Amino acid sequence: MYYQFGKVRPHLTTRSLNPENQETPIHFISFIEPVADSIFYRRNHFPYPILTPESFTLKISGSVHYALLINYSDLLKLPSKSKRVLIECSGNKRAYFEEKVFGEQWENGAMSEGVWKGVPLKNLLEYTGIKAGVNEVVFRGRDVGVKSSQLIHYERSLPIAKALHTDVLIAYEYNGKPLSQKHGFPFRLIVPGWYGMASVKWLNEIILIKDKFTGPFQTNDYVYYYKNGTSEQVTTNHVNSTIQQPQDKQLVKSGTHEIKGIAWTGSGVVSKVEISFDKGDSWEQAKLKKIPKEHQTVSWSYPMEFKSGNEYHISVRATDNEGKTQPAEAIWNKKGYGYNAIMQITVKAE
Template structure:
């Protein structure tokens, strides 16, 4: 019996980087739409998934506030909402490309996704409780927990109050027009546009306002840039997404026929917007301007393309670099740090024309 044509259709799957806990990235060449399907949204976890239900779920806001409140799921989802479209990128994206190598999940380019998140602005929730004078940071605690350095801890992250009060920072309950999936933070997830994904705390349970810097293990140990291999001198925190880009097509080491082909990919940045993307076909000797397929918008990636006629029996090194509205561009060499965060060096692939 001959297999049907349907059997030969390519069905994309996440690429496993870890199972306990689950960490999976997206094959970058499948990110075609501005809204990444939930099934292809990358998964980043420190601990096992918590098991939660709406019926018994409450969100507590406490600390340096005028009125401590505990809100049920239905109370929060009935509040005035807004939808934020933003990319989400793991700070360890492209860790596999550091030289010398660093420890950690060996993400290539696919620890990134983009989606629509519906929720209530954090500033709206804090207007209910009131914030005391002198408040400096907001701490967000998730329901995920486990053992770290021999101690049982819960995942917690802090935000400076100035960033936390940005109206685009929301407590979300919907992802791509559906309730957030259990693997992406159900029932509530903090969404912090412009910052790496570690700030967007999943399974959000408690919000705590404090009048001093937060120093939890995922704030001052993990998610810190350590420029030196064996000392902490010169360290500083991981915050906003660094300007970056990636080539989606062709694939690295692909063999193509002579003739015209399109080079396509994505570019993004944390603050500002992408203003231009440049392509080199000769290992950086010369650069050409790519076409931006979309109108660049803050917190979103932009698609780009460049068409070229490739000659027979030639090898090509293709590089891409992006520029943004606040003067940032990608470096030729990544800023090495021992935890492997923020790799945004110029992306490159090699192809062969037969």
């Protein structure tokens, strides 16, 4: 006699609880449909902020002609747009650096994708009137904590040109429902094409400045510190791919199976995904499941016959239409950002 427990569902993989950091079960879900809110990866620096009446107002200040204080209900009445966008943590795949670095040891699941609805930031800034000489736009979240012995908000900035891109949104919905508390309700910035640190959650205030923002999450964290002593800010997502199935060291049944996964890039679109069974000596093209779109993953597959008793070394790399291809080895940096080396797994057929 067997008990029927219903459908078995994948769950988040915990990396830390305080603050909460959890991975999407990327190997067990399809990215063809938007990722459900309940299994959207969670990345936090501080505890979740407490909702208060003030949480439902958004302030725009600084170098503007008319400061603006807009409440949640009024924002919902403004012209909006919806856009499917990938959000990927810059530390995604950090665990795979051969020379290990400190930080959350994310594997492949610090990324998710869905449909965001909101008001283009450009429209709001035009309402306020931007003064001449504005260089950056600062975004302050309501999440607060201690960093370097100081109590601070999570804050980031964007260059004014990026902030005025029509795809940058002040989002209030995800997949047709109001944002959940854990993903930024009531206001969240969405910056397509940039790593997730730019998409500030629980947005509280937008400040236009003429100088350069120097907050710790801008000039200390989210910076590539290279071995040669140089550094640069983390911005655009690197071209990348993941094998979802099979998994590394998995025993697979003999016969023909689909090797499948996803690929993405921060600028442009994925143009091809290639697969190798001889450690990169030769490559064959995988099939893309749909026409690639900007700021979204594209699913791919490759049918393969697995023969009992054989081991298979599988490598996958993506290339985008700007000519960027995943490297054999990711560029090491002190904080472990932007890992995008060719993905490699080994499986055995039985």
